[in-house]
Amino acid sequence: MLVSVVILAFKHNHSFLKMLQPLKQTNLKIDAVYCIHPSNCHFSETSADVISIPLLDDDYGATLNHLLPKMNASHTLIVDSQASLSKDIAIHQLTQQDTIVTGNHFACLITNHAILHFPFPDKWLLPFPESLLPFYLCTLPSEKKNLVTQSSNWATASNRNKSTTYRSIADWQQLYELEQAQSQTIPVTVLIANYNQGNYLDIAIASCLTGSIVPEAIFVSDDGSTDSSPYRLTNWNHPTVTTSFTDHNQGKVHALNDLLPSVQTPFILELDADDWLDPNAFSVLAETLKMWPTSSPLLYGNLRRWKEERLHQLTYKGIAKGRAVSSSSSLRQYRFPLGPRIYRTASLRCLGGFIQSPYEEGRLYEDVSTIYQLAKIGPLHYEDFTIYNVRDHAQSITQKNHSKWNGFLKQLDH
Structure with a gap:
């Protein structure tokens, strides 16, 4: 299965580059790697392997909703640029017939056409841009998602970033109860x-x-x-x-x-x-x-x-x-x-x-x-x-x- 990769760069830096080596170590068959980043940052000269996607209206959800239906691949792996991605990440976990997304708080594998019926939330619903993925996962119907409970085999919060604000936001993200049944x-x-x-x-x-x-x-x-x-x-x-x-x-x-x-x-x-x-x-x-x-x-x-x-x-x-x-x-x-x-x-x-x-x-x-x-x-x-x-x-x-x-x-x- 061919997979596109989208890296979400939430900060005005080149931290997304640290994601490239772990991606190369996975068994994924990657069609293309994209980086969604703040529009006033210029990443085009940093890596020939990455396609630069400036934010639309400063909104990561809206940008994803616009980008994913145009992908050549049938699935896209969406990753927080500051997360630690496991090289053991695998796409076979998308097994259930109705499942459209597999993931956790820091990375999601999504069926691209599903975005038309289950779009990502816009920025006005999110306290932090970084809360996009867990917010999306927790609001999806239970039959539409496959949660990766063993995060060591998927993605975790980075231990490289020592910023108090980053650690606090990462801890806050994990308060989302992804496995909730009907409320x-x-x-x-x-x-x-x-x-x-x-x-x-x-x-x-x-x-x-x-x-x-x-x-x-x-x-x-x-x-x-x-x-x-x-x-x-x-x-x-x-x-x-x-x-x-x-x-x-x-x-x-x-x-x-x-x-x-x-x-x-x-x-x-x-x-x-x-x-x-x-x-x-x-x-x-x-x-x-x-x-x-x-x-x-x-x-x-x-x-x-x-x-x-x-x-x-x-x-x-x-x-x-x-x-x-x-x-x-x-x-x-x-x-x-x-x-x-x-x-x-x-x-x-x-x-x-x-x-x-x-x-x-x-x-x-x-x-x-x-x-x-x-x-x-x-x-x-x-x-x-x-x-x-x-x-x-x-x-x-x-x-x-x-x-x-x-x-x-x-x-x-x-």
Whole structure:
């Protein structure tokens, strides 16, 4: 069987060249080797063995969907340029009649014509370009994929790259539960209030739907956005996702409270439209909920932080580890936003919904105002778990308003 090879070069370097020697050592009958790379990089002079394919619209999924149907070979091996490829990789593993793809988180062998019916996702669904292959695999029907569980005979994360961000992204990729059967639900509703976060909104929604356990409902309120958000939301057609729109911006508290009456689950997870969840978030949360005392109105844990250098290019900043909050004074001194925030629906309704502070017309620190009042109902509960990813970027409301925190604290008890 003749096979084309596509190397995905996610970085602005020539790391893809390290993939050429392992390819030559395999038993694959290779028709041609292509490298998809950022359009502002020029690889044409680096190797006569590789055909240069500049990215279309900075989108690896769209580029693959355009390229694969034009291949001469019937199958294509798609490899992350920074992965370690086994020389024992073999194509005989594509055995089941309905199977269109064989692979794992770092390399996939795909039947080229299948891309017409099962295209790769576009960049707007992926927190990192590197998550393309595992995202694609985990969302395929189980009968369409053959997973390589023994990764040593296929591909693994490279041990050559010592970058903290690379290692962190590689570890994060492996949170995708590729072997999931039909998804089960957990009695949690995700609430997303969006205002002009169209560049990130699809990622936030999609992150709730990629695990073996998913929330019972996702409610998204668009709060009068003037960017691409309304267009993106109208393109969502999923039974778990319910969208609503307001004509003008009223603030996050209004948007969340508009959603609250429709919630029918005992628990609520609040997700900012520019953040996202781990692929296995609700599997982890299902176990964590068992440790949450019934007297507590709020469950929280740790936050994984990423700095956006440019659109969809992130640098890992570490885990902001939570700690127990035992009093209102310790809540005031909490060094970062408390999260992820999982609420008991009954407790929120007891407050009358999310609290709107008079400070800055209620458009800042609504989470702290609400948590501060919840702490009067019962103890806040911390568990050491990490499922929530925070994106620090220039347009973040929190990033823009650090200087107003002290003024907010002064009026908190009034």
